[in-house]
Every structure is written in C-alpha cells, then in structure tokens.
Amino acid sequence: MAHLLPYPESPAPPLPPPRSINASPKSALLVENDQSLLSFLRRSLEDDGYAVRTAANSEEGLRLYRDCGPFNVVLIDYCVPPNYGFGIDYLAPLQKHGIGLAMAIRQIHPLQGIIITALAYRDAREVPRPLELMHIPLLVDISNFQLRSLLEKIEVERAIEALTSSELLRLRQFAEFRVRGLGRAARGRTGEDLLQEALMRTLIGAEDLQKGRHWNKDVDFVGHLTGAMQSISNHWKRQFKETEAYLISEFPVRDAEGQEQSPLDNVASEHAEADQRLIEQDEKDRVLTTFKDDPEATQILQDFLDGLKKSEIKSRYGLDERKYAATMKRIRVKLLGRRNGGGQGEKHDR
Amino acid sequence: MIDKMTHDERLEQLMNRLAESVLGLSDEAALAETSEVGADPEQEAERTRFVLRQASKALDNVTERLSNLGHTINSNGWRGGRWGHHFHSTCQTCGSFVSFTPATGEMRGEALDGQCPESGQFAIPRREASRK
Numbered sequence: 001m002a003h004l005l006p007y008p009e010s011p012a013p014p015l016p017p018p019r020s021i022n023a024s025p026k027s028a029l030l031v032e033n034d035q036s037l038l039s040f041l042r043r044s045l046e047d048d049g050y051a052v053r054t055a056a057n058s059e060e061g062l063r064l065y066r067d068c069g070p071f072n073v074v075l076i077d078y079c080v081p082p083n084y085g086f087g088i089d090y091l092a093p094l095q096k097h098g099i100g101l102a103m104a105i106r107q108i109h110p111l112q113g114i115i116i117t118a119l120a121y122r123d124a125r126e127v128p129r130p131l132e133l134m135h136i137p138l139l140v141d142i143s144n145f146q147l148r149s150l151l152e153k154i155e156v157e158r159a160i161e162a163l164t165s166s167e168l169l170r171l172r173q174f175a176e177f178r179v180r181g182l183g184r185a186a187r188g189r190t191g192e193d194l195l196q197e198a199l200m201r202t203l204i205g206a207e208d209l210q211k212g213r214h215w216n217k218d219v220d221f222v223g224h225l226t227g228a229m230q231s232i233s234n235h236w237k238r239q240f241k242e243t244e245a246y247l248i249s250e251f252p253v254r255d256a257e258g259q260e261q262s263p264l265d266n267v268a269s270e271h272a273e274a275d276q277r278l279i280e281q282d283e284k285d286r287v288l289t290t291f292k293d294d295p296e297a298t299q300i301l302q303d304f305l306d307g308l309k310k311s312e313i314k315s316r317y318g319l320d321e322r323k324y325a326a327t328m329k330r331i332r333v334k335l336l337g338r339r340n341g342g343g344q345g346e347k348h349d350r
Numbered sequence: 351m352i353d354k355m356t357h358d359e360r361l362e363q364l365m366n367r368l369a370e371s372v373l374g375l376s377d378e379a380a381l382a383e384t385s386e387v388g389a390d391p392e393q394e395a396e397r398t399r400f401v402l403r404q405a406s407k408a409l410d411n412v413t414e415r416l417s418n419l420g421h422t423i424n425s426n427g428w429r430g431g432r433w434g435h436h437f438h439s440t441c442q443t444c445g446s447f448v449s450f451t452p453a454t455g456e457m458r459g460e461a462l463d464g465q466c467p468e469s470g471q472f473a474i475p476r477r478e479a480s481r482k
Contacts, residue, residue: 124417135410149426153406160402165395166377169384172398173372181365183358189435195398196405196452197430200437203409204428226373237362284361304364328371329383335368337387 031061113154159221185240198228420469
C-alpha cells in the first residue's frame with residue numbers, strides 16, 4: 001500500500017469507535033476535503049439512510065476503510081489530498097490521489113462499490129484513470145439526481161452479489177413459471193428475459209412501470225425482483241391482449257356434456273404448422289396429460305385451474321402439509337424438467 | 351367467474367400458483383429440486399447471477415459508449431420496448447435515438463453513428479476553473 005500513498009505519515013485526529021457504522025443498515029465512507037462538497041454529499045447520503053464516515057484525505061480514508069470496511073458505498077474525491085499537512089494545488093492536473101485510494105480499496109475488497117467524484121471535469125471522458133477503474137461510476141455533476149442513480153446502481157450490484165444460491169434458484173424458477181403462464185403472450189421471451197427486464201427496470205429506477213421500478217429498500221431484493229417480475233409479466237399480458245387478435249381456438253366452446261373444446265378440434269387441416277400451433281395453444285391440457293399417472297398431482301392442478309385455495313385443496317382430499325408439499329414438488333420438478341428437456345419445442349413463437 | 355375464464359387465463363392462474371409456491375421453498379428444498387430436474391444447483395445459480403450481471407453490464411456499456419460520443423442520456427429516461435426485448439432512449443442534447451438489448455448487449459440507433467453534434471456547445475470547461 002505504501003507505494004500507492006508515498007507520503008510521510010502525519011498525525012491524524014482521533015477517530016470515533018468504528019462499531020456503530022456497521023450496526024447501521026447502510027453505510028458510506030466519504031473521502032472529501034472540500035468542506036462545502038463534504039457537507040452536501042454527507043447530507044445527501046444521510047437523507048438516503050446511510051450512516052456516513054468521513055475522511056479528509058486518502059491516508060485517513062484508507063485507515064478508516066481498514067478499520068470499518070466494507071461499506072455499502074465509498075465516495076472518493078478524485079482530487080483528494082494524500083494526507084494532512086500538504087498544500088494542495090487544486091488546479092494541478094496530476095492530483096489524483098482519489099484514484100490511488102480507490103485502487104487500494106479494491107485490492108482489499110475487489111467488489112467494494114466505489115463512486116469517484118470528479119467535479120473538476122465536465123464529463124467522464126476527461127477523467128484519466130487506469131484500465132481497471134474504467135467502469136467505476138463517476139460523479140461529474142453535483143446533483144442529488146445523479147448521486148441517487150449511482151447509489152442505486154451500487155446497491156443493486158451489491159445485492160446481486162449477495163444473493164445466495166437458493167435465492168437465485170427461486171428467482172429463476174419463479175421467472176420460468178411466470179413466463180410459462182403467459183402462453184402466447186410470452187412471444188418467445190424466456191424466464192431469463194423476465195429476470196433481466198426486472199433488473200433493468202430496477203436500475204432505471206423510476207417509479208412508473210413504463211420507465212422503471214424503484215427498489216424500496218424496506219423490501220428484500222428477492223421480494224423486490226419477484227414483485228417486479230409479477231408486474232412486468234402482467235404488463236406483457238395486457239399488451240398482448242390489447243394488440244393481438246385471438247385465434248378461433250382461443251374462444252371456449254362447449255360440447256353436449258359441457259366440456260370445453262376448441263371449435264377447430266375436429267377440423268382437419270392440411271397445414272401441419274397450423275395444426276402444431278393449435279396444439280400448442282392448449283398448454284393447459286398438455287400439462288394435465290403430463291400427470292395422467294399421478295392422480296394427486298392431477299387433482300391439485302385441476303383445482304388450481306378452478307381457482308381453489310391451498311387450504312381448500314388440502315381439506316378436499318385430506319392432504320396433510322407434507323403430502324401437499326411432496327405433490328407440489330413432483331409437479332414443479334416434472335414441469336421444469338420437461339422444459340429443460342424440451343428444448344426449442346417448449347418455446348413459443350415470437 | 352372461473353367458468354368464464356379462457357384456457358389462457360386458467361393456464362396463467364395455474365402457472366402463477368406454481369411460481370408462488372417456489373417462493374416458499376426452504377434453501378435445501380430449492381437446491382434439491384434443481385438437482386432432481388437434472389441440473390447442477392450451483393451452476394444454475396451462478397448462471398442466474400450471470401444473467402443479472404449481464405443486464406447491469408449491458409446498461410453500463412451503452413451508457414459509456416454514448417458518453418464517449420458526447421451524448422447525454424438521462425439514466426431514468428430509458429424506456430422498455432413494446433415487446434420487452436430492448437430498451438430505448440434519446441440524447442437529451444441532439445435528440446438522436448438509441449436502443450439496446452440487455453440479453454445480448456446489442457446496441458442500435460443513430461446516436462451510435464458518431465459524435466453528438468451538439469455536445470460541448472453549452473459545456474463549461476470546469477477543469478479550467480477553481481473549485482473554490
């Protein structure tokens with residue numbers, strides 16, 4: 001580290017005990033020597049719910065980081081001085097101790113979210129930085145709006161890295177089933193598309209669904225993404241209904257015994273592709289057929305189709321929680337297995 | 351009410367119930383089910399994390415490319431395409447169009463054809479000014 005901060009040691013003011021910062025839900029380290037900027041940034045961070053530690057130079061910043069890090073976010077002024085006792089020429093083009101500090105912190109925690117404040121530059125292109133920091137977020141405009149966007153991005157990236165394997169698998173399966181429920185309205189989209197869309201709208205961060213979806217940090221990240229996926233898939237469905245003509249096969253027709261039938265069920269076609277498409281429309285029957293040898297699964301699926309609640313289904317068939325859960329597991333495993341093995345045949349046309 | 355539902359709506363209801371059931375799974379059950387489907391849970395989990403990172407990186411890349419060309423895009427100004435595969439926006443300065451697809455990282459639009467013709471017109475070279 002000495003090579004990154006090649007300046008003589010000088011006495012630093014005593015620091016408050018570091019523990020309190022880690023007890024806060026969100027923490028930030030702010031390395032800034034300009035008092036007016038420090039005050040503005042500190043207030044902005046605190047308004048956003050961050051417990052803030054401050055340092056006036058890179059040496060103190062690094063010491064605080066070592067003592068109290070990692071933080072949710074570290075904000076470093078590009079032109080922060082190396083330590084106390086140095087006269088700093090703010091116009092000097094080579095003052096970039098903030099970059100040295102950012103590099104040192106990344107050596108300690110490679111995934112630490114860092115924002116460089118480079119207000120002496122008019123845009124990010126002009127800020128000299130090493131290749132490994134080329135993608136680091138830069139604050140070049142002193143506005144709450146840009147700061148909030150960058151903080152949101154760092155929080156989201158941090159949350160992605162913190163997701164456990166089981167959380168990731170639940171998100172994936174949730175997305176798969178939601179897309180599958182869209183039928184033709186999926187228009188070729190997969191569970192991955194839905195998951196990416198949920199994340200994109202989170203990053204965009206506005207509160208209107210058409211623009212984005214703000215992550216309210218009172219909700220955990222998995223809960224936020226599943227909520228976003230629900231809204232997005234419902235939105236896709238509405239869009240499809242508003243614009244797409246229905247196939248005749250989608251209008252329910254009942255036979256003499258009251259059973260639903262497609263009006264084209266008994267119409268022969270010379271067009272294999274059209275027949276195939278009609279068959280694919282009736283995914284509901286295909287799902288039930290998959291479980292024809294599993295009466296319990298068939299009963300539960302049929303009751304889902306009829307809109308029964310879990311408690312109603314359990315009492316109707318005398319299923320205890322264990323048996324109900326085991327049947328649900330068989331259903332999920334079989335349907336997801338069928339999809340994984342189904343390849344392109346399971347996808348809907350765009 | 352149920353009788354009036356179409357095949358489509360019934361299927362959606364069924365799949366949504368299955369989706370919700372996934373959220374109640376314990377950690378062990380979620381991992382075990384993935385194994386039973388025939389996939390490696392850790393690989394599947396990391397693949398999912400990659401999908402999320404990819405979307406974030408795609409946004410970074412398009413933002414950086416536009417910035418390098420001098421375009422100004424409001425980060426809240428991205429809008430989803432009608433069918434959800436891409437996002438689009440316009441340069442706040444010159445109005446040129448740009449879109450990108452998170453899944454593939456593909457970028458399109460006239461904004462990528464060259465430098466923003468209006469960039470720098472109103473900019474103040476702050477480096478030349480004192481911060482105090």
